[in-house]
Amino acid sequence: MRLSVLLFAHYRELVPSPSVxxxxxxxxxxxxxxARLRAMPGWEDLPEEPTVAVNREYSxxxxxxxxGDELALIPPVAGG
Amino acid sequence: MKATGDRTKxxxxxxxxxxxxxxxxxxxxxxxxxxxxxxRADGALLLFVGxxxxxxxxxxxxxxxxxxxxxxxxxxxxxxxxxAADRCEATRIEAVHRTGTLEIGEASVAIAVASPHRAAAxxxxxxxxxxxxxxxxxxxxxxxxxxxxxxxxxxxEDPPR
Numbered sequence: 001m002r003l004s005v006l007l008f009a010h011y012r013e014l015v016p017s018p019s020v021x022x023x024x025x026x027x028x029x030x031x032x033x034x035a036r037l038r039a040m041p042g043w044e045d046l047p048e049e050p051t052v053a054v055n056r057e058y059s060x061x062x063x064x065x066x067x068g069d070e071l072a073l074i075p076p077v078a079g080g
Numbered sequence: 081m082k083a084t085g086d087r088t089k090x091x092x093x094x095x096x097x098x099x100x101x102x103x104x105x106x107x108x109x110x111x112x113x114x115x116x117x118x119x120r121a122d123g124a125l126l127l128f129v130g131x132x133x134x135x136x137x138x139x140x141x142x143x144x145x146x147x148x149x150x151x152x153x154x155x156x157x158x159x160x161x162x163x164a165a166d167r168c169e170a171t172r173i174e175a176v177h178r179t180g181t182l183e184i185g186e187a188s189v190a191i192a193v194a195s196p197h198r199a200a201a202x203x204x205x206x207x208x209x210x211x212x213x214x215x216x217x218x219x220x221x222x223x224x225x226x227x228x229x230x231x232x233x234x235x236x237e238d239p240p241r
Contacts, residue, residue, distance in 0.1 A: 009231055020122045053152055074149070075219065077215065077218060078147075079177060079216040079217075079219075080216075
């Protein structure tokens with residue numbers, strides 16, 4: 001399935017684009033999606049286990065992904 | 081801009097013990113607007129405002145640019161406010177976080193807490209700002225006096241959850 005990955009701040013500048021599309025199997029874990037991203041040219045510096053959100057909630061690397069899920073990479077936050 | 085609660089719908093005597101309102105906005109924050117929070121039962125009303133300062137780590141700062149994952153940030157901010165209300169027995173909490181380009185002195189965040197007693201108000205306000213720093217999906221880019229700019233790396237914290 002095609003999965004759209006949202007990018008913000010530091011990570012957005014790697015592309016640079018507000019999102020990137022990847023192809024993963026249905027039921028792939030977040031960890032697999034990240035590995036797919038890290039295999040793309042220019043993405044070598046992405047951490048192996050970056051903080052992520054699935055459907056706008058912080059999620060763990062073993063979380064499974066399904067069609068329509070919103071995966072977002074969350075660089076170190078600096079609000080306030 | 082979208083508030084997740086509307087305090088005009090939470091009148092005095094509202095049975096909801098933890099009314100909260102979270103908002104991420106590109107509009108300038110009117111902090112004084114938060115000062116009519118609470119009811120006649122609330123003996124404490126505390127307002128915290130975070131502002132853009134003119135320096136960071138010894139370097140002059142000209143302005144800041146805030147970026148947010150707005151949909152998630154609003155949801156996360158509301159979760160933080162609910163946690164604060166539950167932990168600290170505050171009765172009303174409203175928080176606003178700004179995005180976009182902010183000049184020196186402009187408010188980047190405002191937190192208002194109403195509570196029957198002061199201890200809960202201080203505790204809740206402190207909890208909210210510390211959790212914002214740890215968890216809210218918001219980023220800031222410092223623009224320096226010489227025109228260069230850089231993403232701010234917050235003090236090292238454990239990643240959220």
